[in-house]
Amino acid sequence: MPKKGSKQPYKPKKKFTYTIQDIAELAGITRNALNVAKAHGKIDHEDFKSVVTFLTKRIIQQRLGGDIFAPTGLTESKTKQKPKRTIASSRKTKKTLRHK
Secondary structure, X not given: OOOOOOOOOOOOOOOOOOOHHHHHHHHOOOHHHHHXXXXXXXXXXXXXXXXXXXXXXXXXXXXXXXXXXXXXXXXXHHHOOOOOOXXXXXXXXXXXXXXX
């Protein structure tokens, strides 16, 4: 126990930051959908209590609306981009027209 009148040991405070993109990913929605929620007054991204309340409600809605083990944020398969398919042209060439 420290002596009376002595200074407390220095403990640096940790500072946590989050972005709008982080909130959207955790809620499982796009940034545009989050902006709509902000416009409707459902979330204030600058108020931490509002962010936690919004995310909690989203998680509960997702659990009640479907699978109780459904992920709340983006899953690995959604974040990976699928290879683009090339679509063959349906236009007939001169050679195919001559054979018919």
